[in-house]
Amino acid sequence: xxxxxxxxxxxxxxxxxxxxxxxxxxxxxxxxxxxxxxxxxxxxxxxxxxxxxxxxxxxxxxxxxxxxxxxxxxxxxxxxxxxxxxxxxxxxxxxxxxxxxxxxxxxxxxxxxxxxxxxxxxxxxxxxxxxxxxxxxxxxxxxxxxxxxxxxxxxxxxxxxxxxxxxxxxxxxxxxxxxxxxxxxxxxxxxxxxxxxxxxxxxxxxxxxxxxxxxxxxxxxxxxxxxxxxxxxxxxxxxxxxxxxxxxxxxxxxxxxxxxxxxxxxxxxxxxxxxxxxxxxxxxxxxxxxxxxxxxxxxxxxxxxxxxxxxxxxxxxxxxxxxxxxxxxxxxxxxxxxxxxxxxxxxxxxxxxxxxxxxxxxxxxxxxxxxxxxxxxxxxxxxxxxxxxxxxxxxxxxxxxxxxxxxxxxxxxxxxxxxxxxxxxxxxxxxxxxxxxxxxxxxxxxxxxxxxxxxxxxxxxxxxxxxxxxxxxxxxxxxxxxxxxxxxxxxxxxxxxxxxxxxxxxxxxxx
Amino acid sequence: xxxxxxxxxxxxxxxxxxxxxxxxxxxxxxxxxxxxxxxxxxxxxxxxxxxxxxxxxxxxxxxxxxxxxxxxxxxxxxxxxxxxxxxxxxxxxxxxxxxxxxxxxxxxxxxxxxxxxxxxxxxxxxxxxxxxxxxxxxxxxxxxxxxxxxxxxxxxxxxxxxxxxxxxxxxxxxxxxxxxxxxxxxxxxxxxxxxxxxxxxxxxxxxxxxxxxxxxxxxxxxxxxxxxxxxxxxxxxxxxxxxxxxxxxxxxxxxxxxxxxxxxxxxxxxxxxxxxxxxxxxxxxxxxxxxxxxxxxxxxxxxxxxxxxxxxxxxxxxxxxxxxxxxxxxx
Numbered sequence: 001x002x003x004x005x006x007x008x009x010x011x012x013x014x015x016x017x018x019x020x021x022x023x024x025x026x027x028x029x030x031x032x033x034x035x036x037x038x039x040x041x042x043x044x045x046x047x048x049x050x051x052x053x054x055x056x057x058x059x060x061x062x063x064x065x066x067x068x069x070x071x072x073x074x075x076x077x078x079x080x081x082x083x084x085x086x087x088x089x090x091x092x093x094x095x096x097x098x099x100x101x102x103x104x105x106x107x108x109x110x111x112x113x114x115x116x117x118x119x120x121x122x123x124x125x126x127x128x129x130x131x132x133x134x135x136x137x138x139x140x141x142x143x144x145x146x147x148x149x150x151x152x153x154x155x156x157x158x159x160x161x162x163x164x165x166x167x168x169x170x171x172x173x174x175x176x177x178x179x180x181x182x183x184x185x186x187x188x189x190x191x192x193x194x195x196x197x198x199x200x201x202x203x204x205x206x207x208x209x210x211x212x213x214x215x216x217x218x219x220x221x222x223x224x225x226x227x228x229x230x231x232x233x234x235x236x237x238x239x240x241x242x243x244x245x246x247x248x249x250x251x252x253x254x255x256x257x258x259x260x261x262x263x264x265x266x267x268x269x270x271x272x273x274x275x276x277x278x279x280x281x282x283x284x285x286x287x288x289x290x291x292x293x294x295x296x297x298x299x300x301x302x303x304x305x306x307x308x309x310x311x312x313x314x315x316x317x318x319x320x321x322x323x324x325x326x327x328x329x330x331x332x333x334x335x336x337x338x339x340x341x342x343x344x345x346x347x348x349x350x351x352x353x354x355x356x357x358x359x360x361x362x363x364x365x366x367x368x369x370x371x372x373x374x375x376x377x378x379x380x381x382x383x384x385x386x387x388x389x390x391x392x393x394x395x396x397x398x399x400x401x402x403x404x405x406x407x408x409x410x411x412x413x414x415x416x417x418x419x420x421x422x423x424x425x426x427x428x429x430x431x432x433x434x435x436x437x438x439x440x441x442x443x444x445x446x447x448x449x450x451x452x453x454x455x456x457x458x459x460x461x462x463x464x465x466x467x468x469x470x471x472x473x474x475x476x477x478x479x480x481x482x483x484x485x486x487x488x489x490x491x492x493x494x495x496x497x498x499x500x501x502x503x504x505x506x507x508x509x510x511x
Numbered sequence: 512x513x514x515x516x517x518x519x520x521x522x523x524x525x526x527x528x529x530x531x532x533x534x535x536x537x538x539x540x541x542x543x544x545x546x547x548x549x550x551x552x553x554x555x556x557x558x559x560x561x562x563x564x565x566x567x568x569x570x571x572x573x574x575x576x577x578x579x580x581x582x583x584x585x586x587x588x589x590x591x592x593x594x595x596x597x598x599x600x601x602x603x604x605x606x607x608x609x610x611x612x613x614x615x616x617x618x619x620x621x622x623x624x625x626x627x628x629x630x631x632x633x634x635x636x637x638x639x640x641x642x643x644x645x646x647x648x649x650x651x652x653x654x655x656x657x658x659x660x661x662x663x664x665x666x667x668x669x670x671x672x673x674x675x676x677x678x679x680x681x682x683x684x685x686x687x688x689x690x691x692x693x694x695x696x697x698x699x700x701x702x703x704x705x706x707x708x709x710x711x712x713x714x715x716x717x718x719x720x721x722x723x724x725x726x727x728x729x730x731x732x733x734x735x736x737x738x739x740x741x742x743x744x745x746x747x748x749x750x751x752x753x754x755x756x757x758x759x760x761x762x763x764x765x766x767x768x769x770x771x772x773x774x775x776x777x778x779x780x781x782x783x784x785x786x787x788x789x790x791x792x793x794x795x796x797x798x799x800x801x802x803x804x805x806x807x808x809x810x811x812x813x814x815x816x817x818x819x820x821x822x823x824x825x826x827x828x829x830x831x832x833x834x835x836x837x838x839x840x841x842x
Contacts, residue, residue, distance in 0.1 A: 077730045092728045094721035096788035097714070105718055106731045108711060115709045141532065157729075 007032045007164055007196045013062035015048050019402035022048040026222045028215055030165060035187060035197045037207045037228065040217035041240055041438035043396065043408025046200055049217070050167055054086050055079040067164060085158030086167040091150040095143035100125035102142050103157045128156050132186045148179035152186060159190060166190065167198040172206055184210050204233055216240055219396060237439060265289060266325065268458050269427055271310060274319035280305040282318055283484035285477060287427060292449060292459045294473030296466055296499050302482035303462045304346055307429045310460070311343045312336045337370065342420035346431040352416045353404050360386045360400035363418045370423055389418035394444060410441025417445070427458040434468060446472060466496040478502045535782030536794040538833060543797055546804045554811040561687055566803035571696040572597065572751040572758065574799045576770065577777040578703045579747025581795045584778050585707070586740045587720040587787025588644035592633065592651035593748035594770035596626055599655040600752020605667035605762025615673045622749050629655070630745020634738035652771070659764035666763040669756065677757060692754045699750065704792040716740055720787030776827050777802050784834060801826065
């Protein structure tokens with residue numbers, strides 16, 4: 001059972017960024033010999049709390065007590081010296097140095113206090129690695145090992161610097177099942193040795209498998225601390241997102257309008273034999289008013305390319321695109337925008353948002369571009385619109401002056417959505433809108449797609465998650481090897497399994 | 512008990528994979544051997560050991576310069592000031608000894624201190640003001656060259672007996688004679704080898720070249736190491752200048768123009784990655800030897816000396832392409 005005396009106690013931690021309160025009066029405690037999960041949606045303040053704890057950020061208010069002493073870390077180095085080490089998802093070691101050197105660099109065993117004693121270093125490295133059940137060549141460069149092993153090596157280094165507290169920030173997100181199991185064995189062993197482990201992960205299963213206790217944050221505030229065994233998954237999720245789960249479940253039950261009814265009308269957009277060598281083979285695709293068309297397929301199967309050809313971001317070599325019955329002659333993003341098509345690209349950071357501008361400026365960008373720079377949007381109309389969309393999409397913080405870089409991934413995605421919605425498009429292309437964002441924001445975006453379609457907007461929805469595509473789409477286009485191989489109506493008979501079979505075999509069912 | 516032991520080959524892993532790490536240096540050794548065998552077959556007396564010793568003698572200063580440059584390049588930086596620092600060193604020696612009448616015993620240590628201090632200053636500017644090494648050392652290059660012209664625009668001969676006598680002294684080795692500058696340069700190589708491969712400072716240089724951000728997060732003294740690297744380079748540059756003064760018996764403001772590029776070429780041909788984090792002092796020795804053997808072949812062939820540049824240029828290109836092919840990292 002955990003020692004009654006916490007090794008680390010943080011009280012009243014407050015951290016503000018311009019326009020955003022990232023943490024407000026948060027308490028946190030950590031006992032030796034426990035795995036403590038820090039839970040919360042993106043933007044709840046997990047990363048900020050960790051960065052305050054490890055000296056990357058300085059808190060505006062609050063205090064931290066480590067092993068009975070008040071501490072204030074001004075740098076990661078200071079935190080490390082005091083016994084707080086962090087292992088990041090992207091391992092922070094030197095790929096060009098050997099495994100043994102990575103464990104010992106900066107504190108190598110030496111002869112005469114000058115010359116590195118490599119045989120001794122190798123022996124001790126092997127010893128330390130044996131404790132985490134690793135038997136590898138310690139003279140090989142770090143980069144010759146998988147990320148999972150590199151992570152274990154980073155943990156070995158952290159623990160060997162007599163760490164009292166080891167923070168594992170999303171360590172499992174790029175590991176496979178076997179590797180996760182190995183990591184957990186190591187974590188359990190450290191726990192037995194009395195090390196306090198702080199664990200952050202998006203995978204609920206893993207949290208329940210490994211953690212003893214959890215602290216939940218929401219919107220930069222402390223929700224509470226529970227023993228993992230005393231909190232059910234449903235309770236956990238509802239405390240993380242702060243709403244009752246029924247909302248999430250209600251979405252499932254929404255009756256889908258008949259595909260047949262939609263398709264009876266003239267299509268809004270009709271692509272005929274559009275293609276480009278090397279990108280995607282010529283395809284036909286019709287999108288009707290109020291229809292959500294999902295695109296499924298493996299990464300690199302041509303999903304994004306289909307969207308880019310329709311939008312004109314890449315120039316098609318063959319075929320025609322007809323919108324509302326009129327064919328488009330020249331296709332560039334500009335003509336597409338002119339015909340009320342909006343495109344939210346996959347990589348929101350590099351292809352969409354301007355991180356150093358405020359939420360308001362980012363939202364207004366596309367609308368201003370459409371009007372031309374000589375006709376600024378009147379301030380009152382602008383504020384009204386921005387306010388409306390911040391509320392409609394529940395962008396947090398609800399502050400139009402907050403810098404976009406200080407927002408969490410899910411909220412950044414909503415800002416990008418708001419930017420395009422404000423132009424009132426007739427066709428909205430969403431490329432992986434829910435990737436890397438948490439459950440709550442994901443549900444909100446899905447709900448939004450459904451309601452937009454009900455209002456008559458057409459949506460082309462690209463996602464790697466088949467369940468999501470199935471839940472939202474009226475019909476699903478399946479891509480394989482840069483070819484649209486099937487178009488499946490989303491009726492009772494369509495399941496994720498059938499889509500996967502189609503991806504695997506390349507043969508469509510009903511077209 | 513082991514669950515996962517097999518190395519996996521990521522793109523990054525390729526460069527540093529145990530075996531592939533040695534590919535560039537082995538290629539250099541192979542090229543050197545081929546040139547040597549080719550030269551020995553084609554020219555009489557080419558295989559004589561004295562020819563090799565002369566290669567060392569004629570390139571002792573370049574070797575010292577390139578050893579310093581190895582530290583800088585392994586750390587992921589570059590030092591363009593070394594050619595000018597070498598010239599400044601020859602000028603300071605000649606001026607202080609001949610015109611001011613100082614003793615060489617004072618002047619030589621002083622010149623070395625000047626090198627280490629100016630190197631540290633550039634290193635400090637690079638680290639604390641986050642100035643790209645290319646720019647900071649370019650400024651250093653102009654500054655040092657300018658100072659040369661302030662001292663004198665003419666060549667200054669040194670007639671001090673210490674210089675004239677040491678320059679003609681030879682260390683006997685059986686039937687052969689070794690120049691003291693060769694001995695000095697080899698001592699520098701041995702020291703650099705020890706420091707770079709067997710001390711904390713040396714390993715920190717590799718760590719910074721591998722990933723500076725990680726080095727910082729691992730709590731390594733990044734600032735001290737970076738400043739130290741440029742101090743070593745400055746020290747080597749002025750040291751090479753002292754050797755050059757012995758070699759020519761004079762100081763001249765226009766010496767060593769473009770020599771920093773020769774040093775960089777030798778280091779790269781010797782298998783050190785320009786992106787940092789990988790390289791060997793002994794590779795640099797091979798690189799300098801390749802340089803010298805090309806010069807020798809061109810002398811034996813009776814070609815004009817600028818053919819050396821063409822040959823070195825071609826070789827450099829081949830080696831840089833080789834580094835890319837075995838999967839060098841993106842900068």
